[in-house]
Amino acid sequence: MACKCKPGSRQLDHQLNVxxxxxxxxxxxxxxxxxxxxxxxxxxxxxxxxxEISTFHVFDERQMKLxxxxxxxxxxxxxxxxxxxxxxxxxxxxxxxxxxxxxIALWKHPEGKGLNLPPAYQTVPHRYFDxxxxxxxxxxxxxxxxxxxxxxxLDPEFNLSWWREDPGLALHHHNWHIYYPYTEPVRDRQGxxxxxxxxxxxxxxxxxxxxxxxxxxxxxxxGWSWGKPLKEGYNPRMAGLSFRPSQLEIPExxxxxxxxxxxxxxxxxxxxxxxxxxxxxxxxPDGAKQDITMNKLGNTVEANMGSVNKMLYGNLHNxxxxxxAAMNDPDGRFGVDPGPMLFTETAPRDPSFFxxxxxxxxxxxxxxxxxxxxxxxxxxxxxxxxxxxSVETEQSKxxxxxxxxxxxxxxxxxxxxxxxxxxxxxxxxxxxPFKYKLKIRNNSKKSALVVFRVFLAPSSxxxxxxxRNMFVELDKFVETVEGESEVEVTRTDEESSVxxxxxxxxxxxxxxxxxxxxRCGCGWPRNLLIPRGSPCSMExxxxxxxxxxxxxxxxxxxALPGSVSYCGKVNDLYPDKRPMGFxxxxxxxxxxxxxxxxxxxxxCSAKVHIIHLNSVTQATEPNxxxxxxxxxxxxxxxxxxxxx
Numbered sequence: 001m002a003c004k005c006k007p008g009s010r011q012l013d014h015q016l017n018v019x020x021x022x023x024x025x026x027x028x029x030x031x032x033x034x035x036x037x038x039x040x041x042x043x044x045x046x047x048x049x050x051x052e053i054s055t056f057h058v059f060d061e062r063q064m065k066l067x068x069x070x071x072x073x074x075x076x077x078x079x080x081x082x083x084x085x086x087x088x089x090x091x092x093x094x095x096x097x098x099x100x101x102x103x104i105a106l107w108k109h110p111e112g113k114g115l116n117l118p119p120a121y122q123t124v125p126h127r128y129f130d131x132x133x134x135x136x137x138x139x140x141x142x143x144x145x146x147x148x149x150x151x152x153x154l155d156p157e158f159n160l161s162w163w164r165e166d167p168g169l170a171l172h173h174h175n176w177h178i179y180y181p182y183t184e185p186v187r188d189r190q191g192x193x194x195x196x197x198x199x200x201x202x203x204x205x206x207x208x209x210x211x212x213x214x215x216x217x218x219x220x221x222x223g224w225s226w227g228k229p230l231k232e233g234y235n236p237r238m239a240g241l242s243f244r245p246s247q248l249e250i251p252e253x254x255x256x257x258x259x260x261x262x263x264x265x266x267x268x269x270x271x272x273x274x275x276x277x278x279x280x281x282x283x284x285p286d287g288a289k290q291d292i293t294m295n296k297l298g299n300t301v302e303a304n305m306g307s308v309n310k311m312l313y314g315n316l317h318n319x320x321x322x323x324x325a326a327m328n329d330p331d332g333r334f335g336v337d338p339g340p341m342l343f344t345e346t347a348p349r350d351p352s353f354f355x356x357x358x359x360x361x362x363x364x365x366x367x368x369x370x371x372x373x374x375x376x377x378x379x380x381x382x383x384x385x386x387x388x389x390s391v392e393t394e395q396s397k398x399x400x401x402x403x404x405x406x407x408x409x410x411x412x413x414x415x416x417x418x419x420x421x422x423x424x425x426x427x428x429x430x431x432x433p434f435k436y437k438l439k440i441r442n443n444s445k446k447s448a449l450v451v452f453r454v455f456l457a458p459s460s461x462x463x464x465x466x467x468r469n470m471f472v473e474l475d476k477f478v479e480t481v482e483g484e485s486e487v488e489v490t491r492t493d494e495e496s497s498v499x500x501x502x503x504x505x506x507x508x509x510x511x512x513x514x515x516x517x518x519r520c521g522c523g524w525p526r527n528l529l530i531p532r533g534s535p536c537s538m539e540x541x542x543x544x545x546x547x548x549x550x551x552x553x554x555x556x557x558x559a560l561p562g563s564v565s566y567c568g569k570v571n572d573l574y575p576d577k578r579p580m581g582f583x584x585x586x587x588x589x590x591x592x593x594x595x596x597x598x599x600x601x602x603x604c605s606a607k608v609h610i611i612h613l614n615s616v617t618q619a620t621e622p623n624x625x626x627x628x629x630x631x632x633x634x635x636x637x638x639x640x641x642x643x644x
Contacts, residue, residue: 023086027283056097059318125416127345137422168525175521182304191298196580222267222360232351242337253328271313282308368634374588383444394433406432441486451549460538468584521562533610
């Protein structure tokens, strides 16, 4: 079956997007009424054989190379043949493997640049939802799937199961690793972005832990509590995954790629990495000393193709995932399914994911503290004064206060295809829409291109050098400020540079609601932009630094697209020349944020509150037309009324 349609007009682009769904869904018929111009015909091309992989995961280098080789070969075929081959593979090959190859092949294909691909939670839902929720969706029952499957209320980690198991979080982490594969030539600043993106995941997780009265996550890795049992257990109750009891010890060896690997090897690689960081250089295979940068260190820890010396520094990050996933059957003698740490979609569900990445971040932090601290001169921009920043809800009604974020839990419906269409209901976090208001003055006679860097952190009495890695990036955007003027800049939460642009679902594609903007599917979940906070109000600090974009930008004329902060630009250079996380990417000479703001006029801060609402009524007008369903994204012009 082949689709006789080429991109060009809006109608033909719609037909092409619908046709490509055949690579992801078994029941998508090319002769559907919505695909008028998408005709079918026989094809005489030779069908490629699928890769021989039993349980595919990205932390196995051999499997990754096989999958990417197949994707590369498919991308050289006509699009019709590519889709037909993937459609045939879906009948016999593991769905998650076909889905992975499909996304890579279509991304590489000359005709695939403008395609809209459905989110993976729709096409491989068993990697995003537990079996209980999937069975309820298939039966069509109205009962809501339970979050936190596998926990008891005796387990303190249950308090954050709703956050770790958010489908958007899994989608972000999975898509990041799809488009930054470690077996392909490295993209611009990939190593630095690997470190920064995971550091931000940790900061956001710690923020959520503090909000529910839990301590920040502790490292778990070789030399960092690895000699003690892992106190956190986890039962995902997902197809193809096993549970891990609490108090399990790291095994002496584990099986990977058919070979036994002794875990002491990871300890040796850790020692060599810390040794190199302490001396300020990495050693290449020829013995040459290379000055350490965050990008080189990130490449080496991830063990991608940019690693300075893979033989010396090993495959630390990936092997850590594998050994934790294999803890309950290290050598495979009992045929037990792996744990969730083996797959990028499921790893963030497991509390051990954050403990492992806290260990990886300790390596990066050892480098950060060696960097020269920022001084006033490093942060100051002459002629620019940032007077204030404030936060207002988009629906400013009675009961809502300025400089407060409001969050709530809502029941969201996810339509999935497994393989038949079904609907899963899940309770997720969301927030009342808001906007920033910044007052800025340009004292120069010339107009200034200013980039605003917006961060949020829990309030603390800790010194800034101990608390700087708690600042989560909320936004980064550029505005032109005319000379000798004072203006108020407004920015909404929907425009954030960290969140995933609105997703294009299967139903959107079938009905022609697609996007012309290239997208990789990577980006922080929109509903998790603001941490949960507390019903009693959690105090936080909102910080903004305004710098000169004409100096900071790779290309000042290009706009900052979608989810650029955590995911970079599609097939292009990372647009900001400053270190990722600037100005919190290293220590500074300031004791606290108050001192920084006092000495750097182009910065400002505000004390804000994050209030978690027990319930929210959505209404077209305050106190009228109550809508108890409270499902899906918050519609435009929706008012929020506090319910006592």
